[in-house]
Amino acid sequence: MTIFQKFLICRKKENMVFFPWKEEYEIGIREVDEQHRELFSLINELYEAMKEGKGRETVHRVLEGFIEHVQLHFQTEEKWMEKYGYPGLLTHRAQHENLTKKVMEMEKNFMNAPPGFSIKLANFLREWLHNHILGSDRRFGEYLDEDRNRADKHRSR
Numbered sequence: 338m339t340i341f342q343k344f345l346i347c348r349k350k351e352n353m354v355f356f357p358w359k360e361e362y363e364i365g366i367r368e369v370d371e372q373h374r375e376l377f378s379l380i381n382e383l384y385e386a387m388k389e390g391k392g393r394e395t396v397h398r399v400l401e402g403f404i405e406h407v408q409l410h411f412q413t414e415e416k417w418m419e420k421y422g423y424p425g426l427l428t429h430r431a432q433h434e435n436l437t438k439k440v441m442e443m444e445k446n447f448m449n450a451p452p453g454f455s456i457k458l459a460n461f462l463r464e465w466l467h468n469h470i471l472g473s474d475r476r477f478g479e480y481l482d483e484d485r486n487r488a489d490k491h492r493s494r
Contacts, residue, residue, distance in 0.1 A: 339452065355384040356463045362470050364478030366417060372410040373470060379403040380462050387455040393448055396455055400444050403462070408437060414474070423480055429473050436465055 358377050363370045383399045411433040418426040443458055 354381055355459065356380045356466075364470070364474050365481060366478070369410075369414055369417065369474070372406070372413060373466075373474075375406055376403070376410060376466055379406055380459065380466065383455075383462070384459045387459065397444070397447055400440075400447060400458070404437075404440055404444060407440070411437070414477075418477060421481060421484060423477055425473070425476060425480070429477070432469065432473055436469075 356377050358374055362373055362377075364373075379399065379402060383396065383403060386396045386399050411430075415426065415430055415433070417423075418429060423429070440462070443461075447454070447458070
């Protein structure tokens with residue numbers, strides 16, 4: 338039994354979406370939260386294409402779509418951070434650049450990758466996005482909340 342077959346058996350037993358959206362992922366900016374949901378959907382689509390054996394070309398197209406969306410999303414997040422003078426912008430931007438570089442490298446090597454690479458890719462994207470949203474993006478959301486609170490206190494004086 339291959340690694341992929343074992344993985345599929347485990348997922349069938351769980352009968353779950355590969356990467357379900359949860360309220361805890363919301364950071365409080367509608368545009369950013371909607372884009373996060375789209376990225377979740379694309380990662381799930383990537384997983385489903387692999388699971389259904391749709392072939393490397395189809396999986397590759399989904400991966401290209403993910404890259405396109407993630408680049409737009411990163412621009413959007415960074416625009417919001419610039420707008421509100423977020424002090425963590427440069428660190429956040431570096432995280433975005435590192436992921437973009439890594440995913441583009443994976444995409445470049447995808448068609449000739451060994452079996453099991455697709456699963457590693459899907460797991461990597463899921464873990465990275467999960468950790469990034471609950472870490473760096475959450476800190477930005479908290480910064481905005483603090484900024485709003487400061488503005489409210491200033492207005493009430």
